[in-house]
Amino acid sequence: MASPARPAAPWRNRLADGLLLVPGIGWLLLFFFVPLVIIFVVSFGTKDATGHVVLGDLGLQNYFEASKPEFLPAFGNSVRYSLLTTILSLLIGYPIAYWISRHGGRHKIVLLILVMLPFWTSYLIRTYAWMIILRDNGVANSILMALGLTSDPIPFLNTDFSVVLGMTYGFLPFAILPLYVSIDRLDDDLVQAGRDLYATGRGAFLHIILPLTMPGIIAAAVLTFIPAMGDYVTPDLLGGAQTSTIAKVVQVLFTSGRDWPYGSALGFLLMVITLAGTLFAIRSLRQETFG
């Protein structure tokens, strides 16, 4: 490592490298880790009549409250929407990423930029665009009625369908990018070798392409699942008032509801479920391909 002619003493280098870590690690400890510890503590607290946090007598009451049956739908919806979004994004994203990588030719970069254009455009604005399309008197229904396919407007908006559609639309670019990276890195000769050894098209895909692109699939799954779990904009705008998710409940508790300890407990549970789901996805997808 150290060449003999190196002027500075090793310990001074080590000190200098250590100092490089200080601003970043310090910032994340202060503004990320400490606040997380604080909401963890607050989640055991209570609130007084004016909505202020009281930490006098800590207990598990908020967690008991969260496990009541009336909150099950919110948890269920969050997990269901996120899983459906993740699966749909992978099913749509994989063929697209494959197509760009293998058939894009010299237009690859342009095709990728086209995928990323919606991604760099405000998520909120894109969700709003779906409201224009899906309303009862919106674009989709106008077209369907003009074509005579339906006489009454179909209520697309404020359904599970519209929430999952909006989330899939919103997070699809997050899936396509990592999938593209891993598919593009794939050595075609390996696939060809498999074909030469009499693998069928499906066999080559299942036993060569899929395992080798698994890191991309895992990254794509994680990158859609996490934002989907924490998203309250889509369930709110496309799901309407009656569609409840944990993120939405937390949002209400911290704004109009003003019960921060309870909101903290739900937020903490949301984080635990997200982390657990992420780790589970990584472990199981890995196992499936690498044994």
Place this chain on the structure above:
Amino acid sequence: MRTGRNRWLTGFAILIYAFLFAPIVILIIFSFNVSRRNFVWLGFTTDWYPKLFANRDLIDALTVTLEVAVIAVVVSTAIGSVLGLALARKRFRGQGASEVLILLPMVTPEIVMGISLLIFFGQLFGQNGSLGQIAIAHITFCISYVAIVVRARARGMDPHLEEAARDLGASSTGAFWHVTLPLIAPAVAAGAMLVFALSFDDLVVTSFNAGVGSTTLPIYIYSSIKFGVTPQINAISTIIVAVVAIALFISWRVGSFGREARPVPEDRIVDAA
């Protein structure tokens, strides 16, 4: 057989591109609609665009958003790049813990980060939303992205280049400015672009940390969507789409795009588990 399958795949790809762009196209078309209500086409007009610039609230929100984004870009790119470099350099004690600390913000639901910073500022400083608070929140969720993009680039860099500069008599600062920085520059630029996009677009974390007088554009748009939209929202959206398209086009022409602008190197997320 093979060409048949390719044709299916190409057809599917065209369909998905249409799916990706249809909402944006419709949004743009409706920004030229005479009707105040966004759902029926009544005729063509460009009136909504000049009205944008007369809308004080909207211009103020845009100003706040840009101020926050610039602060977030400068601070998190500087801190994140240094962090990424330090991580790429060598092994050290506590490296595992540091890497977890860097990855955690990326796997934490945004809403959790938003409420934790709200309580942090509220309980410790009695502060309830300000431009500074929003900027700190944005920097916090952006540092990790920059660090990871820069680290990926620095890992691929030949460490002997910097040593060679030192052997040739460069000071450590000289070696950094003339050798290391130019080598990691594309990753730093990609990180900065990503931070700008993340900050400019953020609603969730911001909504918990904004106060009176620190409304950002996403918050303004969100409340207009909920409480009565005008085609002004379509018009501002159209302008944003146009700016993004031009920026992407320029960064593509300048080069290095696509090779460096990889927001999250997949292996890191997988390794983390």
